[in-house]
Structure formats: C-alpha cells, structure tokens
Amino acid sequence: MSVTASAPGKVILFGEHAVVYGEPAIAGAIDRRIYVSVERRSDGEVRISSSDEIEDGYPYVKRAAELTFDYLGERCGLDIKVESEFPPASGLGSSAAVSVSTVLAISTLLGREVERKDVARLGHMVEKKVQGAASITDSSVTTFGGVLFIKPKLEVVEAIDAGNIPLVVGYTGKTGSTKELVEGVRTLREADPEIVDSIIHSIGRIAVRAKGVLERGGDIGGLMNINHGLLESLGVGTEELSRYVYAARKAGASGAKITGAGGGGCMVAYAPENQRAVAKAIEDEGGLPFIVSIEKEGARIETG
Numbered sequence: 001m002s003v004t005a006s007a008p009g010k011v012i013l014f015g016e017h018a019v020v021y022g023e024p025a026i027a028g029a030i031d032r033r034i035y036v037s038v039e040r041r042s043d044g045e046v047r048i049s050s051s052d053e054i055e056d057g058y059p060y061v062k063r064a065a066e067l068t069f070d071y072l073g074e075r076c077g078l079d080i081k082v083e084s085e086f087p088p089a090s091g092l093g094s095s096a097a098v099s100v101s102t103v104l105a106i107s108t109l110l111g112r113e114v115e116r117k118d119v120a121r122l123g124h125m126v127e128k129k130v131q132g133a134a135s136i137t138d139s140s141v142t143t144f145g146g147v148l149f150i151k152p153k154l155e156v157v158e159a160i161d162a163g164n165i166p167l168v169v170g171y172t173g174k175t176g177s178t179k180e181l182v183e184g185v186r187t188l189r190e191a192d193p194e195i196v197d198s199i200i201h202s203i204g205r206i207a208v209r210a211k212g213v214l215e216r217g218g219d220i221g222g223l224m225n226i227n228h229g230l231l232e233s234l235g236v237g238t239e240e241l242s243r244y245v246y247a248a249r250k251a252g253a254s255g256a257k258i259t260g261a262g263g264g265g266c267m268v269a270y271a272p273e274n275q276r277a278v279a280k281a282i283e284d285e286g287g288l289p290f291i292v293s294i295e296k297e298g299a300r301i302e303t304g
C-alpha cells in the first residue's frame with residue numbers, strides 16, 4: 001500500500017526578518033503543493049527519490065522520517081517519493097512543506113493519527129534540526145493553510161479570515177541563504193540598534209495594520225510597498241528583486257515587495273485587477289512569474 005500526503009508552499013505577506021525579533025508576521029499558503037508518497041520496504045531501509053530536481057529537500061525528508069518514527073515509537077523500511085509544483089530553496093517554503101508532508105504520510109501509512117498541532121510541531125523541529133534555526137511561520141502555514149497571523153513571542157498563530165488575495169510571485173531563479181541574510185540583519189542591528197530596532201518595530205506595526213485591512217477585505221498594496229522599503233533598508237534587497245517590484249507596480253499591481261529572506265529568492269505582488277499583466281511585466285524583466293492565490297487547505301492526505 002502506498003500513501004501520498006501533500007502540503008502547500010507559502011508566501012510571507014508581511015513581517016519577514018522582523019519576526020526573528022519577536023514582531024508579528026502574516027503569511028499565506030499558496031495553491032502550489034509538494035507531494036510525498038511512502039510505501040513500505042521489507043529490508044528496513046529508507047530510500048528517497050524524486051522525479052524533480054529537489055535533492056535539496058532530502059535532508060528534511062530523512063530527518064522528518066526519523067522524528068516521526070521516534071514520535072510514534074515505531075519504525076519500518078520505506079520508499080519515499082517527492083514531487084513539487086514549485087521550485088525548492090526559492091523562499092516559497094519547500095522545506096517546511098516537504099517535512100510536514102513526510103510526517104503526515106508516514107504516520108498515516110502506519111495507521112496512526114497525529115494531531116495537526118503535533119504535525120506542525122514536528123515539521124518545525126525538522127526545520128530547526130536541519131537549518132539550525134527557523135521561526136514557526138513556514139511549518140504553521142503549510143500545516144494549517146489559509147492566511148495566518150504569526151505571534152512569535154507566544155509561539156502561536158491566529159487564522160485571518162481574508163477571502164481571496166490575488167497574488168503574483170516573481171522568482172529570480174537564485175537562492176538567497178536565509179541563514180546568511182538573517183545574520184546580515186543581526187550585524188546591522190548590532191552596529192546601530194537604535195535605528196535598526198525602529199525599522200524592525202515599524203515592520204511589526206505594518207503587520208498589525210495589515211491584519212485589519214485583510215479582515216475588512218481592503219487593499220494591502222500600500223502597506224506592502226512600505227514593507228518593501230523597510231526590507232531594502234535592512235539590506236536584504238537585490239537589484240533584480242527591485243526591478244521586478246517596480247515592473248509589477250508599473251503594470252498595475254497595487255503593491256509589491258520582497259517575500260521571504262531576500263538576497264534572491266522571490267518577490268510578491270498584490271494584483272487584484274491584472275494578475276496576467278503583472279506576471280508578464282515580471283517575465284519581461286527576466287523573472288519567473290507564478291500567478292497564485294491563497295490555498296485554504298493545509299497538509300492533507302491525497303491517497304491511501
């Protein structure tokens with residue numbers, strides 16, 4: 001018997017980097033998924049394969065399998081296959097999605113039900129073990145889906161009832177190292193805590209304000225633009241990302257910003273009226289655009 005689980009990717013709409021210093025953030029699941037299929041092997045080994053080029057995810061899959069076995073107090077040999085609808089290591093949350101899907105697929109194969117909050121917790125543990133550090137943002141969003149308001153100090157998340165949010169993601173095709181970018185912000189803050197802390201605090205205030213706007217079904221574009229400027233001031237922007245951001249705005253997006261750690265990776269535009277024109281503008285600048293919308297459903301079992 002084979003079991004397939006899937007989990008969505010994510011975009012951070014507000015608050016990346018500031019969330020590391022305890023400020024709130026807003027992230028949403030996107031309608032592109034990672035799929036993990038598991039089947040028993042009789043020789044007790046765990047083998048991982050993929051039809052895509054997503055070897056980057058293998059350490060997460062391996063660690064997720066180990067932690068799930070430990071959590072359940074039971075283990076077995078496995079063939080694990082991974083497939084993805086979005087690029088890995090692009091800041092779209094592939095690590096968390098692959099970790100959470102693996103936890104869900106293995107526990108289901110073993111006939112065990114794991115509560116959602118524990119699936120999210122195990123996914124977060126995997127990310128921390130593999131990366132050294134990670135906030136609860138990605139593992140929460142990929143597990144629960146929808147749009148979440150992240151309160152890092154309390155380690156809790158709150159669902160935001162936001163309706164549809166028409167977005168266009170622009171991928172640079174390059175990977176920014178989240179670890180190095182987070183360290184860069186730390187260095188900047190150490191050099192001038194007064195100024196950098198006020199930027200970080202302002203990003204947090206934007207996230208709080210944006211929550212209210214989303215709940216009213218309002219336009220978050222203006223707040224995204226301010227958030228982008230503040231991320232630039234923290235030194236995580238690149239010329240390429242800014243080009244896509246300006247091109248998206250010119251093509252009619254009401255707001256656009258870096259999403260995730262920056263230094264490459266992706267930007268995101270809010271384009272209620274003209275997603276296609278915005279996607280084309282990003283493509284004309286050399287980016288890889290994805291028209292996405294918010295995915296309400298988090299991790300789920302597909303078959304089995």
Ligand code: PMV
Pocket residue numbers: 015016017018019020090091092093133134135137138178182259260261262
């Ligand atoms: O690289 P991503 O998309 O997972 O974004 C990282 C977000 C940071 O706030 C920079 C780091 C974190 O752990 O929250």
